[in-house]
Amino acid sequence: MRVLAEEGVLLALGTVLAVMTGIRTDAVFIAGLLLAVSVTGLVEWLHADERWPWLPCVAYLIVAAAVPAWCSFMPLVAYDMARLAAAGRPSRLVTAVRWLWVLPFAALWFVRVSHAGVAAGAADANSHMQALALTLTALLGFVAGRSREASDGNRRALLHAQDMAREASRSVRSRIADIDEERAQSVRMATLGERTRIAREIHDNVGHLLTRAIMQAQAGRAVAEATDDEVAARGFTTLGETLDDAMTMVRRSVHDLEDDGTDFAAQIEAAVASFDGISPDFSVSLANDVDTAPAPVSRCFATVIREALANVAHHSEAHEASVTLRDFPTLWQLVVQDPGPAIRARDARGRCRTDGEPPRGMGLTDIESRVRSIGGTALCGPYDGGWRVFVSVPKQRWHASPESCAKTDQPAFMKTTAGTLGNRGKL
Structure with missing residues (x-):
């Protein structure tokens, strides 16, 4: 102008x-x-x-x-x-x-x-x-x-x-945001690692000591009852109940710390990354809508993903696979699927298997047993020319009492105690 x-x-x-x-x-x-x-x-x-x-x-x-x-x-x-x-x-x-x-x-x-x-x-x-x-x-x-x-x-x-100047300012802000995100992630990982370490220390030290004390109290009560010493028997009974309460509190604390120390997204991404790019022409896509889940569910899903992707790599000619996790109001859902086709293998008699006779290996049985152990269901079979592993885990039992959730993922020493003492003293 x-x-x-x-x-x-x-x-x-x-x-x-x-x-x-x-x-x-x-x-x-x-x-x-x-x-x-x-x-x-x-x-x-x-x-x-x-x-x-x-x-x-x-x-x-x-x-x-x-x-x-x-x-x-x-x-x-x-x-x-x-x-x-x-x-x-x-x-x-x-x-x-x-x-x-x-x-x-x-x-x-x-x-x-x-x-x-x-x-x-x-x-x-x-x-x-x-x-x-x-x-x-x-x-x-x-x-x-x-x-x-x-x-x-x-x-x-x-x-x-x-x-x-604006470009430099945007670059600086982006770099600061990346640094803040990395710092927050580092702090979170350090916190999760510390919580896991504390849970492990309680598991390895306090849990075993309480288990031994419960067994000693049970043995003392048995001896007192055998010698008709009612006073000692009542004392050992009271001591056993106190130790049972302590074991319950320790169990609750261990599982709370373990749940807090579990990064669901990191476990799932690690499971997918272990197979993504396993060969030059194979890739895995991940769609994860689940932010958090209990530690047993996290470990189960990660294991199922690894087993399902291993089956794809060994028994399918597919060049890609998809892993989808959905968070519904009442359940968690996991779907691992490949477009196929399956590799046509021969059985022990040399007869070529047909599509109507899908082999059931130990991997599928392991997937189903793991999912059942946390109260879920797993369906594995042909789907749309390929293979699909469909897992759903209801949330109801995990939103109930911590004790009922803990029973599905007991450590080894707690299972031993459960077999020895019955319902009392289980962790």
């Missing part, structure tokens, strides 16, 4: 000076005015292309050298020529072309000087005054164009600097 206003002022100034200095405003003058306006518009249109903006200006200069009346509009053309560098990278050609506006005025002054001896008096002075006014006006237009070019260059440099 500023460029348009400055060009309008220069055009009006050139026209006024032409009228004041006595230049005839005939058809040639009007044609020069229209041509100058057209050249300016064409230069603005070609401004984005750094190769051709100078061409209309040079064409006008050539004609203006032959038609002196058109020099009245040279301020406008000089303004455009001064801004040629703003259209692209400054070059030697642009530097040379931008000063060509001087040539028509050189021709004009040559004509005035050559006719100085012929003209006389006031006419000669008026002619020189006219040439001087047009030259100074054109010089003013050139200076205004250079000023506008410098202003545009500074504005572009400022915008570039602002863009670079």
